[in-house]
Amino acid sequence: xxxxxxxxxxxxxxxxxxxxxxxxxxxxxxxxxxxxxxxxxxxxxxxxxxxxxxxxxxxxxxxxxxxxxxxxxxxxxxxxxxxxxxxxxxxxxxxxxxxxxxxxxxxxxxxxxxxx
Amino acid sequence: xxxxxxxxxxxxxxxxxxxxxxxxxxxxxxxxxxxxxxxxxxxxxxxxxxxxxxxxxxxxxxxxxxxxxxxxxxxxxxxxxxxxxxxxxxxxxxxxxxxxxxxxxxxxx
Numbered sequence: 001x002x003x004x005x006x007x008x009x010x011x012x013x014x015x016x017x018x019x020x021x022x023x024x025x026x027x028x029x030x031x032x033x034x035x036x037x038x039x040x041x042x043x044x045x046x047x048x049x050x051x052x053x054x055x056x057x058x059x060x061x062x063x064x065x066x067x068x069x070x071x072x073x074x075x076x077x078x079x080x081x082x083x084x085x086x087x088x089x090x091x092x093x094x095x096x097x098x099x100x101x102x103x104x105x106x107x108x109x110x111x112x113x114x115x116x
Numbered sequence: 117x118x119x120x121x122x123x124x125x126x127x128x129x130x131x132x133x134x135x136x137x138x139x140x141x142x143x144x145x146x147x148x149x150x151x152x153x154x155x156x157x158x159x160x161x162x163x164x165x166x167x168x169x170x171x172x173x174x175x176x177x178x179x180x181x182x183x184x185x186x187x188x189x190x191x192x193x194x195x196x197x198x199x200x201x202x203x204x205x206x207x208x209x210x211x212x213x214x215x216x217x218x219x220x221x222x223x224x225x
Contacts, residue, residue: 042217055211056211056212104161105161
């Protein structure tokens with residue numbers, strides 16, 4: 001039973017390039033969450049998606065960041081024109097139903113983005 | 117903000133001792149969870165306690181929840197060097213699960 005799969009695990013981008021991070025939720029999970037973790041800090045909520053819908057994007061920066069969870073395929077977190085401050089670990093999590101139902105969310109191993 | 121806040125920020129103990137970490141939060145919640153993160157890795161779910169529960173056990177872990185004080189504690193008994201990690205509490209009060217900054221636990225062999 002595969003867990004939450006994220007790729008790439010490590011990504012290096014030059015300033016101004018685009019970064020695409022992918023997340024495949026656990027089998028049977030239709031709810032996906034993205035979090036960002038800066039070094040030595042906790043996880044900051046970015047966005048919550050269900051299939052084809054963004055439910056809550058209150059943690060997403062207003063510019064350059066976008067997320068999608070299409071009907072088919074993985075969820076994508078896209079960062080355009082990356083800057084050094086975007087360097088962080090980006091974690092994806094999934095759950096079978098929304099967390100308001102009291103479900104645990106399960107995390108992937110993260111994607112470490114380094115902007116040089 | 118609903119965010120949990122852990123204390124202490126860092127904790128160093130000897131193997132065999134107990135480790136206690138605390139978490140406080142600000143708004144009403146459905147449940148509270150504790151996660152563990154080894155350096156450079158993802159988060160591993162440890163235990164979930166619902167808002168109507170007061171205490172929960174899992175192996176060497178004991179979690180308490182006091183909703184009147186909006187606080188929780190995680191106790192790790194008989195600690196091992198392999199318990200060295202960061203521990204986060206996470207509160208859920210709706211769509212989002214919000215994490216605190218974590219407690220960094222170092223267990224010396």
